[in-house]
Amino acid sequence: MLDVVALLAREADAAAVRDAYRAAAAGPLGAVLAVSEDELVSSEAKDIGERIVTEKLGRFFEEHPSDAREIAEKAVLGVRARDAARKAREMALRRRAQKMS
Numbered sequence: 001m002l003d004v005v006a007l008l009a010r011e012a013d014a015a016a017v018r019d020a021y022r023a024a025a026a027g028p029l030g031a032v033l034a035v036s037e038d039e040l041v042s043s044e045a046k047d048i049g050e051r052i053v054t055e056k057l058g059r060f061f062e063e064h065p066s067d068a069r070e071i072a073e074k075a076v077l078g079v080r081a082r083d084a085a086r087k088a089r090e091m092a093l094r095r096r097a098q099k100m101s
Contacts, residue, residue, distance in 0.1 A: 012079045019082065020075040027074070028067050032056040 012020075025033040033053070061068035 008076060008079060010080060010083055012083065016079045016082045020078045023078055024071050024075055027071060028064070029057070029060065029071060032060050 022035050025035045
């Protein structure tokens with residue numbers, strides 16, 4: 001498990017962040033990044049996994065700064081797009097509710 005901190009222009013819920021992470025893992029980072037729904041067995045395994053991912057991810061970003069920037073931009077763009085879609089759905093629901101009342 002890896003904790004990632006990002007400064008976003010807008011708020012994002014956990015699902016949006018997980019989706020952005022999955023999208024990043026499906027892109028150029030696929031060689032060093034994977035997503036699993038399996039739970040870790042122990043905190044020791046968690047620590048080892050964090051260290052390995054952090055190490056490899058850091059190395060990848062150092063060796064490929066333009067890819068790192070592109071991945072970060074795409075992740076943020078994805079979060080913004082999902083946020084806009086959610087807001088549009090909510091607005092459409094509100095309009096329908098207002099028409100019905």
